Amino acid sequence: MFTKMIPELGHFALIIALLMSAIQAVVPLAGAATRRPLWMAYARPMAVGQFAFLVVAYGCLTFSYMVDDFSVANVANNSNSMLPWYYKFSAVWGNHEGSVLLWSLMLAAWTFAVSVFSRNLPRDVLARVLGVMGLVSLGFLAFVLITSNPFERLLPNAPTDGADLNPLLQDFGLIIHPPMLYMGYVGFSVVFAFAIAALLGGRLDAAWARWARPWTNIAWSFLTVGIALGSWWAYYELGWGGWWFWDPVENASLLPWLAGTALIHSLAVTEKRGSFKSWTVLLAISTFSLSLLGTFLVRSGVLTSVHAFANDPSRGLFILALLGLTVGASLLLFALRAPRVSHQIGFSWLSRDALLLINNIVLVIITVTVLLGTVYPLLLDALNLGKISVGPPYFNALFVPLTVILCLFMGIGPLARWKRSDLGWLIRRTWLSGVVALVLAAVIPFIYDGEWNLQVSLGLAIALWIVLPMLRDLFDKSRHRHGRMAGLRRLSPAYWGMVLGHLGVAVSIIGVAVVSNYAIERNVRMAVGDSVQVAGYTFTMTELGSRRGPNFVADTARIKVQKGESQSHFVMSPEKRLYIARGMPMTDVALRPGLFRDLYLAMGEDLGDGSWAMRVQYKPFIRWLWLGALLMALGGVLAVADRRYRRTATATKVTGHSAGQGEQGAGANFQEART
């Protein structure tokens, strides 16, 4: 009998969490404004309590899924008794209500983490940061309770079985992709809260940047992994073999990533040099706003895609209001208070400062162009000016050249010194790398393919241009009287993080350039006994059959694959599944992954006369795309391990005029990396 009450308990816990978030939002902020320690002290216990009650609420919903409690509308609509347990577990966030609850839970988890790991923050800063996060949380919990309550019941007429989870979402990729992405989206709320706290408190110095940086890096790393997982999921689950479609939903996740990438670089300048302050704050606000925009686009139902579960206009309106309020209020605050925190520090046109400024400008331009292509059709539609769509050519035409420009500066950025660099010195250090990059990039396509390919050469050239000067730099910096290894060990984790992150960009670029130009895609008609040759592999259909899975029936094919003339072979088995509960067909791709090439087989459609339309694809270097993203994410995490972020106790004493401090800190760090 007790288990019947579980959804009510969850509902109740959710309400308590909402009330706690309200207290967390109001009391500490008021306390910080009026300098009352007792009020400020409310922040931490409320953050802990809110997290605990959200864990209870989320646990209750998961429990209802696990025990097939179809009296809960959310479970009835998105689960089925035939579903394997792990998909029941992930089905919780495979729908609108559950995913917004997950969003809120993660926000609470980040808040909890801030309250635990920022014990050394000054009391008023912590109160403001947690207060702002409480405000955001309040908005989202209200959204859950008012428009998207996952605990709604179907009583007394509970259905005997559920409608099943959308088959596209019954996949390992879905178990991890959304939580990763959400961790990234929501994680940017921390730096947002730090930015708002700095504006409210009127204090923004190098110490501030040092507090905010680790959080930003971690959130950015999560988002990077989340986007890569989404691309990987689309690749093998949609059955086309595409890895990026410039779909508005994908763009929605790319936008905060681009702004976040600009932000982590601009934070570096703010920490090391004490400049770019108001710019950094503006970026922090923009990044989180774009995360919210992404949530709005995906969750409001303005876009039709696998991600858009909700079609209730009141929900869209609520998120839009939330978005408008957040953006409006924070920009207003920025306009009022930014002049107070800004501080001018000069730098030469040839310096790391200037190069990072260029990085930021280019990244912002890329963000704006992607935003324009994504939102323009929606705006026209909302204003009744016609229905249009903006295709991939638009995005490619802008994204590719802008990325090339970005990478040109990325090659020299890590070498340049803060404040002022010597042109002759820079040229001496990079000319060889440049020449080698160009020569290799020109030659490799010949060796690989027998003919020259401009796009591949361009991709290779910029990838090498990123890597080679960095290797040279690494070589110079690892010089040590106790030998190279000792020298390498002396380099700081922050430096290694940068190296890995940039290396990841280069690896991804190589992947994109090669797979876009050398992929072979053949759609063929095949019957048993037919064979087809693609990229030196012979694919022979040996068998067509059918089988029954736990909640689907499937047509199956067995394809024998031989490489060249060799006698050894392996078998690939693609399937075409029909999920019974929804009567929905699905393509189950057969993949033969490899570091240098993937073989990709998918069953298209039954052509009736015993033959099937088959997709046969050869995808060279596609794994490099996601491998690069993983390297980037790893770099972001590694940079956080740097010693200086653990010295927060001393950092808290840094107040007031920060320029000197920033420069000193930069000098010290600089030597740490150079010697």
Added chain:
Amino acid sequence: MNAKRKQKLYIILALVGLAAVAVGLALFALRSNINLFFSPIQIAEGKAPIERQIRAGGMVREGSVERDLDSLDVSFTVTDYIEDVEVRYSGILPDLFREGQGVVVVGSLQPEGWIRADQVLARHDENYMPPEVAEALEASGYSPADYKEKAEEVSKRVEDNAASTQN
């Protein structure tokens, strides 16, 4: 003007210049990459441009899907139950493509009046109707209930046929 101010001025000028160039490029790229949507009625009225990429959509007319026996060429008729337009496509149709249901094709209208499709998009799940198609059908006097009924009728018939051929 002191040096810092001057630098700030240059930064702002550079920003404005770059932003202008970027917006210009973006608008130019947008202009040539916008795909407008047309319903079969609009195509019959001659409103759609010839040999330029467009999006068109409606219902797939029942019984209109014809497959070539040796290749992957396929043709079908898209209708809003007032006007028809023929679509030819070479390749694999999406999993959820079915007669009597909504579809959007991306392709170019040929002078002879048929569409050469580069891409065929079907719904994502059983409840999804492309919004453009829903609107186009409403404009031609069909309410969502009409085509839902029709779609159910057709899928029932298709399933019955499949069942009877199997037995």
